[in-house]
Amino acid sequence: MIMVKALTNARIFDGFDWHENSALLIEDGKVVGIVAKIELPSGATQIDADGATIVPGFIDLQVNGGGGVMLNDDQSVEGIRHICAAHAKFGTTALLPTLITDTREITAATIKAGLEAKSAKIPGFLGLHLEGPHLSVARKGTHHPGLIRSMEDIDLERLLAIGHSFEALMITIAPENTTLEQVTALADGGFTVSLGHTNASYETAKNYAEAGARTVTHLFNAMSPLENRTPGLVGAALDLGSLSTGIIADGFHVHPASMGIALRAKQGPGRIFIVTDAMSTIGTDMTGLTLNDRQIYRKDGRLTLADGTLAGADIDMLSSVLFVHQTLGLDFEEAVRMASLYPAQAVRIADRKGRLQVGYDADFVVLTENYHMISTWIGGNEVFSA
Incomplete structure (x- = not known):
């Protein structure tokens, strides 16, 4: 069974708009939503982003x-x-x-x-x-x-x-x-x-x-x-x-x-x-x-x-x-x-990469408020952590 991951307590830039104090939802390597914490699906695995900034990879x-x-x-x-x-x-x-x-x-x-x-x-x-x-x-x-x-x-x-x-x-x-x-x-x-x-x-x-x-x-x-x-x-x-x-x-x-x-x-x-x-x-x-x-x-x-x-x-x-x-x-x-x-x-892949929208690849970067590296995620998996 594929579980939903939720990076909570984050400031998220989806490529166009900011979502304050929100959660990025990931399932099977894809973005499935950006929601308020009270809207988290039951059973989601929560990862506290501790106020970090998340931007498209x-x-x-x-x-x-x-x-x-x-x-x-x-x-x-x-x-x-x-x-x-x-x-x-x-x-x-x-x-x-x-x-x-x-x-x-x-x-x-x-x-x-x-x-x-x-x-x-x-x-x-x-x-x-x-x-x-x-x-x-x-x-x-x-x-x-x-x-x-x-x-x-x-x-x-x-x-x-x-x-x-x-x-x-x-x-x-x-x-x-x-x-x-x-x-x-x-x-x-x-x-x-x-x-x-x-x-x-x-x-x-x-x-x-x-x-x-x-x-x-x-x-x-x-x-x-x-x-x-x-x-x-x-x-x-x-x-x-x-x-x-x-x-x-x-x-x-x-x-x-x-x-x-x-x-x-x-x-x-x-x-x-x-x-x-x-x-x-x-x-x-x-x-x-x-x-x-x-x-x-x-x-x-x-x-x-x-x-x-x-x-x-x-x-x-x-x-x-x-x-x-x-x-x-x-x-x-x-x-x-x-x-x-x-x-x-x-290169004509903007239908699946370059933004954090529903259905897009869960490729993103987690940064401090001063834009220093915290971690990098590819396909919903953390591949680097500072």
């Missing part, structure tokens, strides 16, 4: 690693499990382990590990994000230029073979190395196609959005900028309502003023959502790491190559939410939506 669509593990180095079920567990400590309840541009062999091994991780029902594993290798060398960022290449028929065939195999599946491409027809095939085949690492013009980005691209990868970084006569991909991401876009909220990748301008300028229904672009350093005291045989240095919240190029980010999701709230001055509720509802909408 964070969804991170770009996670290269965590807890000392990089997906590029460890394409295994245990590697994925380790990454998911590392980010759960910071409120992430669903994520896409992300493969930075690599060889066909590494890509195939990553897909195999992802399928096995799905079968193993690893808590927090949502699917995969393949960031490359079909990018622009001119906007490579930290991606190895020797591994960047055009998408060929064999690449497309292998991708389409797994297109509907995950709850969410994302691929970052550049128009320089993919065709409109390939983007349409990927979009129709179950992928969220994201434009990134590209010098594409506004007009080209618009054409690719019409062909099926839905998102933009880490706004402002590794893309054609917004200028007076050439809006570039930045302009397209903000102007085209069909596009949602991720943004790295660490204060290094994007200046806070630029973030604020973008948030005010973005045309809907597409939204700006938070991604961490986190590397293996999250949750560790590592001083650096290697990627494709190149040393990455960790210092003062930044990860860089020897020449100073930013190489992923050294920030977790809760810290990103608080940066947006405290530094940019967004309401806490909107900062939470940027890390939960909006990424869920971007």
